[in-house]
Amino acid sequence: MGDYRSIYARSLKDPEGFWGEAALALHWEKRWTKVFDPDSPPAGRWFPGGRLNTCYNALDRHIEAGHGDRLALIYDSPITGQQRKFTYTLLRDEVAALAGVLAAHGVAKGDRVLIYLPMIPEAAIAMLACARIGAVHSVVFGGFAAPELATRINDAQPKMILSASCGIEPNRVIPYKPLLDEAIRLSAHKPDACVIKQRPQVEAPLTAGRDHDWDTAVAQAEPAGCVPVEATDPLYILYTSGTTGQPKGVVRDNGGHAVALHWTMGNIYGVGAGDVYWAASDVGWVVGHSYIVYGPLLAGCTTVMYEGKPVGTPDAGAFWRVISEHGVKVLFTAPTAFRAIRKEDPEGKLLHQYDLSGMTALFLAGERCDPETLNWARTMLDKPVVDHWWQTETGWAIAANPLGVEPLEIKPGSPAVAMPGYDVRVLGENGEDMPAGELGSIVIKLPMPPGCLPTLWRNDKRFIESYLSQFPGCYLTGDAGIKDENGYLWIMSRTDDVINVAGHRLSTGAMEEVLAGHPDVAECAVFGVADMMKGQMPLGLVVLKAGVSRPEKDIVAELVARVREQIGPVAAFKQAKVVTRLPKTRSGKILRGTMVKIADGAKWSMPATIDDPAVLKEIEASLKEIGYPRS
Ligand code: COA
Ligand code: AMP
Numbered sequence: 249m250g251d252y253r254s255i256y257a258r259s260l261k262d263p264e265g266f267w268g269e270a271a272l273a274l275h276w277e278k279r280w281t282k283v284f285d286p287d288s289p290p291a292g293r294w295f296p297g298g299r300l301n302t303c304y305n306a307l308d309r310h311i312e313a314g315h316g317d318r319l320a321l322i323y324d325s326p327i328t329g330q331q332r333k334f335t336y337t338l339l340r341d342e343v344a345a346l347a348g349v350l351a352a353h354g355v356a357k358g359d360r361v362l363i364y365l366p367m368i369p370e371a372a373i374a375m376l377a378c379a380r381i382g383a384v385h386s387v388v389f390g391g392f393a394a395p396e397l398a399t400r401i402n403d404a405q406p407k408m409i410l411s412a413s414c415g416i417e418p419n420r421v422i423p424y425k426p427l428l429d430e431a432i433r434l435s436a437h438k439p440d441a442c443v444i445k446q447r448p449q450v451e452a453p454l455t456a457g458r459d460h461d462w463d464t465a466v467a468q469a470e471p472a473g474c475v476p477v478e479a480t481d482p483l484y485i486l487y488t489s490g491t492t493g494q495p496k497g498v499v500r501d502n503g504g505h506a507v508a509l510h511w512t513m514g515n516i517y518g519v520g521a522g523d524v525y526w527a528a529s530d531v532g533w534v535v536g537h538s539y540i541v542y543g544p545l546l547a548g549c550t551t552v553m554y555e556g557k558p559v560g561t562p563d564a565g566a567f568w569r570v571i572s573e574h575g576v577k578v579l580f581t582a583p584t585a586f587r588a589i590r591k592e593d594p595e596g597k598l599l600h601q602y603d604l605s606g607m608t609a610l611f612l613a614g615e616r617c618d619p620e621t622l623n624w625a626r627t628m629l630d631k632p633v634v635d636h637w638w639q640t641e642t643g644w645a646i647a648a649n650p651l652g653v654e655p656l657e658i659k660p661g662s663p664a665v666a667m668p669g670y671d672v673r674v675l676g677e678n679g680e681d682m683p684a685g686e687l688g689s690i691v692i693k694l695p696m697p698p699g700c701l702p703t704l705w706r707n708d709k710r711f712i713e714s715y716l717s718q719f720p721g722c723y724l725t726g727d728a729g730i731k732d733e734n735g736y737l738w739i740m741s742r743t744d745d746v747i748n749v750a751g752h753r754l755s756t757g758a759m760e761e762v763l764a765g766h767p768d769v770a771e772c773a774v775f776g777v778a779d780m781m782k783g784q785m786p787l788g789l790v791v792l793k794a795g796v797s798r799p800e801k802d803i804v805a806e807l808v809a810r811v812r813e814q815i816g817p818v819a820a821f822k823q824a825k826v827v828t829r830l831p832k833t834r835s836g837k838i839l840r841g842t843m844v845k846i847a848d849g850a851k852w853s854m855p856a857t858i859d860d861p862a863v864l865k866e867i868e869a870s871l872k873e874i875g876y877p878r879s
Pocket of ligand 2: 488614637726
């Protein structure tokens with residue numbers, strides 16, 4: 249314990265002392281030569297010269313300290329009615345066996361392995377197995393379609409792919425193998441082998457010579473030991489949405505990542521060894537990487553892997569059932585999950601049926617948390633509800649209320665204050681510091697703390713262009729917001745074409761590319777409109793090519809199907825409208841921001857740079873036809 253202000257001040261004044269001390273909590277094969285090397289391109293590296301193994305620190309270290317019988321992972325799947333529990337020893341054995349399978353196929357340190365798995369224990373086992381032998385995993389979320397998977401296969405060039413026969417959503421079973429086969433067909437790079445976990449719901453046909461049955465391979469495997477890697481070696485690549493259809497391959501290193509995540513468990517979340525920690529997210533997202541798998545295990549906690557939804561599996565009491573049944577101390581989820589629960593059970597009748605006395609706090613992130621949702625959760629739970637702000641690139645919270653250090657005042661609508669190592673600034677257009685309370689671009693003055701991305705996969709150039717160029721010496725978060733006079737941050741919106749749908753980060757640029765590929769579409773714009781449940785929803789406006797006279801409803805249905813087939817159901821692209829023109833500036837830029845304001849019923853003014861003011865009036869009328877702004 250300490251006080252937040254002095255800890256934070258020290259982290260900025262003496263980052264090497266601060267993180268060097270934090271690193272001592274882990275096992276290092278070889279001590280680092282420097283805590284931070286600012287000269288290592290492109291933006292400095294943490295713990296160069298140090299060697300460690302992330303899997304060893306997450307599993308073996310606890311077993312060797314005598315905690316092998318402690319629960320490491322609880323799999324709770326209301327969607328299949330299954331539960332499985334893994335002690336640290338059992339999880340390590342499963343991981344070592346799968347690592348042996350990878351090694352037997354020639355996967356070695358630095359090779360990539362793509363993981364396309366639903367929320368089953370094998371997903372965590374696969375990630376840790378890669379870490380064990382120094383292979384670099386790249387997990388792809390199950391809600392993405394084959395072309396998105398193909399893009400990632402091409403970029404990461406995996407030697408092997410680990411997948412399952414199916415994922416299960418409340419309304420359907422999704423066979424994964426056809427998606428995987430199609431993705432491999434589409435991609436120029438071909439993996440040497442695939443290992444497929446057969447689930448009882450669907451039997452996947454295996455391609456002879458390439459595909460292997462998971463259980464058979466694991467049963468025959470020679471367990472593999474931990475391979476120490478450089479602290480600066482990549483642990484994983486996680487693709488995230490950027491401005492274009494080409495996702496960004498966020499790289500995470502081994503050393504800085506383990507140090508930072510370990511620090512966060514005690515200091516931000518206030519949990520330690522033996523505590524049950526549950527991040528209700530998906531391993532396909534950064535929250536799943538950091539807080540379903542690595543963070544809790546590095547800290548010796550029990551992590552919960554939940555294959556279900558906040559509502560409908562079977563009801564809005566599902567979260568409370570899991571918390572009481574497994575003794576969850578801290579729950580981490582996205583605000584949208586709470587909006588869904590609140591809609592079904594506004595008075596918390598289901599909540600009050602369960603014993604939640606072991607729970608100390610709820611953490612929310614992934615999207616802006618509206619004060620109403622936060623206050624509802626707070627009233628219902630009668631526990632601290634902490635909004636915290638971060639992104640795939642940082643891997644852990646940029647701003648939070650560090651309950652483990654010192655609970656600070658909760659201001660609904662704000663994710664509280666900057667975490668250690670993050671020198672957060674709010675800048676104006678010319679790079680000037682904005683006064684307290686005024687809106688600007690949120691940046692982090694370099695260096696970023698350990699755990700944040702050192703670069704993009706094999707693309708330093710894009711890393712520099714995307715994040716470091718607009719404001720030299722600073723990392724651009726892509727979010728706009730305010731810092732108040734007490735240092736609290738208020739995250740207002742994105743400054744790019746990224747939208748956030750039910751806590752999922754999506755690129756409107758990628759959706760525009762898909763719409764533009766429709767033979768009848770001449771031009772299009774996709775933007776995010778406010779949605780009561782999901783925060784935002786994408787809406788597409790399309791201008792048809794001259795002479796196209798097919799019914800609008802057919803074209804819209806095709807556009808919706810197209811986005812689903814090419815990006816995936818997770819894009820939740822369900823609404824489009826044909827318009828005659830799109831509003832543009834005189835230099836030809838589409839005025840998406842103004843259309844968002846019109847659709848959301850916010851105050852808007854005619855942009856001075858508009859080419860033809862009449863177009864916005866037409867758009868206003870078109871949006872009205874499909875019910876925008878919502879009443
Ligand atoms: N595999 C395949 N399809 C998937 C999928 C997966 N892993 N995850 C989601 N999908 C599909 C859904 O079935 C849905 O398809 P549909 O259009 O046929 O209904 C679509 O993608 C959108 O899914 P989702 O965003 O989950 O919306 P939903 O309406 O099914 O559920 C919530 C709404 C609020 C219950 C849900 O979004 C939720 O639990 N959110 C929690 C947020 C979260 O985990 N965020 C991660 C970052 S912390
Ligand atoms: P992702 O990379 O998918 O985690 O998405 C990161 C983006 O989600 C951020 O850049 C923000 O735009 C948004 N986000 C995440 N957490 C919050 C939060 N607590 N408040 C506001 N926006 C958030």
